[in-house]
Amino acid sequence: MTGSLAERLGAYLARAWGEPVQVEKLARISGGASRETYRFDAVLASGRRPLILRRDPPGSLIETDRRSEFLALKSFHGAGVAAPEPLILELEGAELERPFFIMARIDGGATASPFQPDAYAPNAAKLGGDFFATLGRIAAADPASLPIAEACEAPPLDGCWRRELDYWSGVIEADELHPQPIVRAAIRRLYRNPPPPAQKISVVHGDYRSGNFLHDGEGRVLAILDWEMAHLGDPLEDLGWAMDPLWRHNETHRVAGMLPKAEAIAVWERASGLKVDPAAFAWWELFASVKGQAIWTSSAKEYRDGGYQEPILGFSGWLTARRHDEILAAKLAELAP
């Protein structure tokens, strides 16, 4: 392929939309570890459209399905969840050589690092209400009626936990470079003490957490981002992940740096119409930290296999992995017989 990325993208869009398109202000931005993310403006005769390009990288942090990500956005855009509008899915790559999709860009929002203290002040409580209510609305939706059902298979109610645990423990088995006794003890515990069946099958965002959304600075969620691990499963999976201590901004009195845990659960229950069974939730909370450690284990392997070129993989495979070992060790000690 010849021409700059902007020229090739413009040629693709002109073909897709049947009219001349000029791509301007194309710039790569940080946005999810599994896709290259670019912001750009598409200039058409009718005006300027602010857009985002998400393209598969040559290697990625985790194997994810861009079709399920695209269909997850399609499932929730305009349906009471702040999901950016998905516009084009190109599975063959065409002029851009690798699969990609294009979605509308939402300008003017802020994100926060989950390691930044008091990141959402002074509107943390209000924002937490919106954040956990949004998650509740995702949990309440009937996935069978949504586009994502085209790409994702629904597990049986009593099989959600095993499918996820088999997958993520398999990732650790495949990618571990240095033995990890702590996460392996947690995995054994999860297999020995399975949770009750899910109350319902829901869309699981897969990475719903502090840092993965845009907010307006006044307590309102503008866009839920990074749907690349979306699947169908137990709605408690997302809630456990959102409340994992890694995403708590080093706080103990609030989850996700926004609300006390009990309040966050109450908000979620009201929005979802579901109940949080403490025993089931304890299982999904421990699972969340296992899943995190599996992702960081893959990061470390990719960092090495990729010749140490991507600093984000080194950071994930190192600092966050060490942090999750601490979290897991503390949880296991609390659960000791």
Next chain:
Amino acid sequence: MTPSVVEVMRGCAVALTQPPSPDAGPEYFASRVGMISMLANLAAQEAEHAAAAAVAENADIRALFAQAAAYDGALGGRLARAAQGVDADLTLTALDAANARLRRLLIELHTRVEDAGDTALDRAILALYVRMAEGRRLQLGG
């Protein structure tokens, strides 16, 4: 440990010599440089503490193996042999290799302890995990 401090330092050097992509905007470039800076800062912490942490963890695991004599037969005498080991070579490579061997044996031992319902030794191993994780702690901005 993976990645080791040696790998991270090498990684920082590799990342700094990468020519910026023509499509990388200033925001992406700043984020990447900030990440390299954070990694270098963490590497400074790790360089100071990694050898001491590995020696301490290896000694802690060996001490636990010495308490687990009841399982030594089932593990082919490996617990007793490992408990008597010492870290003579203090390079990080040698310490990590010894640590990997000890951790593999610890996983085997813990599985057997759980199967046996041995709550006393189970608790001792879980307490060891807390010390292991704390001993390897990295602090942002530390």
